[in-house]
Amino acid sequence: MKTIEMIHPIEQCYDHEPCALAIGFFDGIHTGHQKVIEKMSHIAAEKGLKKAVMTFDPHPSVVLNPEKQRTDYLTPMYEKKRILENLGIDYLFIVPFTSSLAQMEERDFIANYFTKNKVKEVVAGFDFTYGKYGKGNMLKLEADKDGFEVTMVERHALNDEKVSTTLIRKDLKEGNIKSANKQLGRPYKITGLVVQGEKRGRTIGFPTANVEPNEIFVLPRLGVYAVTIKIEQTGKVFKGVCNVGVKPTFHDPEKQQISIEVNIFNFSDSIYGERVEVEWHDFLRPEQKFDGIDSLIAQINKDKEKAIEILNTLHID
Template sequence: MHTIHVNRIEEMYQHPDIALAIGFFDGIHLGHLTVINKMIEIAEEKKLKKAVMTFDPHPSVVLNPEKKRTDYLTPLNEKKRIFESLGVDYLFIVPFTSKFAAMAEKDFIRDYLTNNHVKEVIAGFDFTYGKFGKGNMLKLAEDRQGFNVTAVSKKAMNNEKISTTDIRRMLTEGEVLKANEQLGRPYKIAGIVVQGEKRGRTIGFPTANVMPDEDYVMPKLGVYAVTLKQVATGETFKGVCNIGYKPTFHDPSKSAVSIEVHIFDFSESIYGERVEVFWHEFLRPEQKFSGIDALIAQINLDKGQAEEILRDIDRSSVL
């Protein structure tokens, strides 16, 4: 996949004719995949290259600073990886700046679509563009210059539109199963295994302390059944994870949130390695225990519950 960070508009134009899916695509959930798959279908039918245009940062950073979104279900590098795995040929990353937000609708059409060798535009029914977001899919079809327009209708689940906003809410409320259902895969946070306090090994439960390498949406604090993938080897292991402040040992007001995974039947040192944590099910909220014995007893219960949940998990099913 050829990735183009659009610092100058002319940088986009050196490629063959394309079918282009447009959107922010945070999460690349089942609704987004409907758009991407439609683009792929049209590109293959029309013998066009497959392309996606996305934006960075989230438009709210410019348009609504008081409620700006700076953490993501799929940060930029994760988006790139998923788009490449889907067979996208060209990825255009457009800086969402004040100047871009104020662009006239027809200028957007000319500079980012017509002059960009776009022959097919595919986007969700609610995609907007141009100053004040006045351009929409109906208007794009009316004002198009040299390309066709396909608006993809909403993707619903249980009679509700699948949306990034809802998935974010589900994760922060511990509703991981529902979030994963709308994503179409387990939620994932990638990062590096770093040195921790090494307290877990002293009580029989060594953990991998994972520091996220991008700005991910953090799930509700608590304990989860997870799988962990070593990126270098491709191996995936089952485990139980605590995300939180470890209140039995720390004052939450003076501590940072940590992600610690106890990997079942695993004794290797993986410090410095990049790993991916897949969140399968919320077990319980984080809590402060009266002492080490009570903590160990609860961890044993958590481990048993996680093993039961993960028993039928297909390790190859995680992306």
């Protein structure tokens, strides 16, 4: 997959073959987004075009709504690229979402990013908007198209509720991992580096891998989870139980940063410095403060048993 950053002067970005284009922010690349990309891929194959995706960076809210700006993501750009490459996309166009882009008139956007950009087919969801004040929509795009065809993908729902990045973020924040995963079409994933921690877990018989995310991911609700962890270098996947939180039994929650710590089952190797992928399968309980070490150890054992029970029901590569 070739990544093309659409920087000005934009004409220098046009050195590529004619393509069919799926456009959107695509945070999460959830099942709704996948419908858009699948439709684009089908049209591209049918018409002998390259498969392309256009996304934006950062999220438009950073420019349009600073009070509610979104700076953490379900799929930060590195993860988004990885997923799209696995989907067989030929070109990824990254458009910087700046104040000048937000002020661009609809026809100028169409001309610069579609017509002159060798886009022959534009595919987007029913709610896609573009241009100054977001006045452009799919009906207007159909009316103003110039040198390309337009395909609108209808609303995608599960249990009569629209699949959306907003809903998935809400589910994660509430610990509704199964609901989030169903909408994503895969387990939610955070990637990062195993770094040195306090090593407190090993003193009570539960050594943990302290995972520092390599990008700004949406963190699930503070608490304990059944997870799997993949070591990128070896490709091996292990089951485990993960605590996301501030460890209130040992620290003042008001003064501590959130950590991601995974107790990996049947594992004793040192993996400091390794890049890992943590996949979230189920929420076990909220983070809580215990009266002492003994009650903490008893609860961790219960968490481990529950996680093993859950993970044994899953097909894990």
